[in-house]
Amino acid sequence: MKPEYKIISDLIEKDAKVLDVGCDDGTLMEFLKTNKNANIRGIEISKEKVQTCIAKGLTVIEGNAEFDLKQFPNDSFEYVVLGQTLQAFINPETVIKELLRVGKKAIVTIPNFGHWKVRLNLLFKGTMPITNSLPHDWYNTPNIHMCTIKDFVRFSKIINFKIFKSLALINENVSDINNSNLIFKNLFGELGIFLIEK
């Protein structure tokens, strides 16, 4: 289980109605079902992973978040979770807006491109960075819109959404991000976790 699942779970109230966008093999869904008694649905693009979710008894819709979120009415869910996939969308702005339309709140996690390893990788090797959390080559990566923790904070001001809580994951430890430590967290955080609202 990914270390951020526990953190995501802590951000969600008991019995909440939750949509996991890009729910993968349903691990987080199961975790939220067990720990938070969440009424949880998922969307997943991979047929194979949808099958895995069905085998776990989870309610999942095969689909693409970029096109298939439209079908949900406004405020259908209390929380919409988007785990480490924002960077893979053609239009992240539309996706964020859709998340916040469909959900009252959204939890977005991003692999931080501002991490020092990523920076050193590019600086010294002069090739596109490959790290544990970003294992692909430039030509086969699904990640077409990489951003840093700092970028995401700026993004909130540009497209106008509120960051309710921001957390950084460093060596499986979680810490708050605030204005005074943003530069530091942007250098050492492997993952940014944001609870956002309209």
Place this chain on the structure above:
Amino acid sequence: MSIKQNIKTLIVEKPLKLDCGQTINNFPLAYETYGSLNNEKDNAILVFHALTGDQFVTGINPVTKKDGWWSYAVGSGKSIDTDKYFVICANVIGGCMGSFGPGHENPKTKKIYGTDFPVITINDMVNAQINLLDFFGIKKLFSVVGGSMGGMQVLQFISNYPYKAKTAIPIACTSSHSAQNIAFNELGRQAIAADHNWSDGDYNLKNIVPDKGLAVARMAAHITYLSKKGLQEKFGRKLQERDDLKFGFDADFQIESYLRYQGSVFVDRFDANSYLYITRAMDYFDLVKQFNGNLSDAFKNTKAKFFIISFTSDWLYPTQENKDIVIALNAVGANVGFVEIESDKGHDSFLLNVPDFLKALKNFLDKSYAEKHS
């Protein structure tokens, strides 16, 4: 037809007002069951058959002596596990396997109905079958399941009886028959009507059968159940028991021979007038229109857990039409899962050995059943 006398039949005494305005009562509804109903009576699955199906879902069909139409999916240890679930399937009204249909005698005229039989709808079929629940003392079905026209019945069933099923699985279907669907059905009907033997539907009185017309109808329909790729891979341009073209109109190609065979075996087991009536019922099916253009309203009261399945190569009821149902369900916050299964076998995929489909069906049912019993 002595075998047909052994068909299990429920005589529905309660009057049923049909969509066409006529009311029928004391009519026969032929059915079959598999597995056994548990003491709590909460393990029943009502399976709805498609256009040319019947109540003999699995095992050997006692009339045709062939495997039941859903033998891949239904049986001991299979997706719809008869060791666990009590499976009920009825022949639709308008059909020709014992349920009230155009081959029955009109009590008023003492003549076989033929085209005097009232036009029936998917709604009428479902309203006839609800009587089986009372008959078996079932308050709530565990599931309603069906593919193609069976899927349409699933949708209509939930719309009419939102509290009568815990889960619903419409497969490879639509909420509204498209112009293309109607066009293909009309082709079939016109093929039957063009057969001189059809005699405006009164062939029974003359002891003849419009077998040529019905066979052509089946051949045309059969093409729509397969995919181009599937046909190409199975038959290509392979020749039928010959080394070269014969410069004539015999079946040179294997595909021609195959279709002719499909047509010829179909006429032995199916009634031409039933074919007209059932295709008409499908064409009239428009759940969107029934709810004044808002399909979501059809499902707004239901708590049933839906699982919708489509197939990549199904061009008769394509994925998008199945997804429209998912969208309508999501719009009312219904509990709905959806998967599109990869298959080259076209619309017929739901009837065939498509492991991903059978696995998804089994997992959904078994997990949902376990939830109810944990």
